[in-house]
Amino acid sequence: MREASSAVRMLLVLVLTGLAVVPLVAGTFYLQLLTKIMILAIFAMSLDLLVGFIGLVSLGHAAYFGLAAYVLVALSPPNEPANLWLSLPAAIAAASLAALVIGALVLRTQGVYFIMATLAFAQMLYSFFAESGVIGGADGVYIYWRPEASSLGHKLFDLEATADFYYLALALMALVYLLLRTILRSLFGQVLVGIRDNEQRMRALGYPTFRYKLAAFVIAVRSPGSPATFLLRNSALLTPRSSIGTARAKCWSSSSSAGWGRCSARRSAPLSWSCCGTSFPG
Numbered sequence: 001m002r003e004a005s006s007a008v009r010m011l012l013v014l015v016l017t018g019l020a021v022v023p024l025v026a027g028t029f030y031l032q033l034l035t036k037i038m039i040l041a042i043f044a045m046s047l048d049l050l051v052g053f054i055g056l057v058s059l060g061h062a063a064y065f066g067l068a069a070y071v072l073v074a075l076s077p078p079n080e081p082a083n084l085w086l087s088l089p090a091a092i093a094a095a096s097l098a099a100l101v102i103g104a105l106v107l108r109t110q111g112v113y114f115i116m117a118t119l120a121f122a123q124m125l126y127s128f129f130a131e132s133g134v135i136g137g138a139d140g141v142y143i144y145w146r147p148e149a150s151s152l153g154h155k156l157f158d159l160e161a162t163a164d165f166y167y168l169a170l171a172l173m174a175l176v177y178l179l180l181r182t183i184l185r186s187l188f189g190q191v192l193v194g195i196r197d198n199e200q201r202m203r204a205l206g207y208p209t210f211r212y213k214l215a216a217f218v219i220a221v222r223s224p225g226s227p228a229t230f231l232l233r234n235s236a237l238l239t240p241r242s243s244i245g246t247a248r249a250k251c252w253s254s255s256s257s258a259g260w261g262r263c264s265a266r267r268s269a270p271l272s273w274s275c276c277g278t279s280f281p282g
Helices: 002-020 028-051 061-074 084-106 112-131 134-139 162-185 187-197 199-204 209-235 240-258 265-275
Strands: 149-151 154-157
Touching: 002 162, 028 061, 028 162, 028 209, 061 084, 061 112, 061 134, 061 209, 084 112, 084 149, 084 209, 112 134, 112 240, 154 162, 162 187, 187 199, 187 209, 199 209
Parallel strands: none
Antiparallel strands: 149 154
């Protein structure tokens, strides 16, 4: 078992090293494509936390993805870039707050009723942004300015630069993977697996299963909050269809292809390739 674990760590190091040198040999098209794959891999890993390790089949995960992107747009000044260090935490906080409220309601249901409840809330958010005319309505809004990563007057990196954005997405994917892996190896993660296998027994042992599931629900939503911000930078066009509708299908396709209960970037990222809606040039 220890040898297998060492082999897995070695493989992860080799994969990360290979991805780190890609900008040195690849063109702009492939960098943008790999960036989108890594962003969707983060999204898929967060959904896998709910479906694979808790047994909560959510069809509304993309709603928080879209909500975080809309919050970023709302906080962006019309004629200058928003500050990344202010807009990113605000977008994640808004998605987390929505997950806390919605999760407190939908987690009181089970089975197919939970599935339909999450879908209903996602459709409500979709209809709100599409039909109310808020932030572009159904036609969406184009982002002319990317968030600026500056601190004390110094720009740490440039999101307009393809290579900088690629390395930022790579670092974020590795960070989310390590964070979820640490959570699942902790006592908290073991309790989540126990709830998935036999919730009544875990409740009989004295564990407040509702609180554990709600905490996991919010944690799973915080992960797609940040890739929503970066995917918005990658496309520059935000619509209800792209941020909520299409994102749901892409995330479920990559997650189910990788296999539930894996929580593995090395499985999710390659299989997100086919879900990017991008073809090879030439």
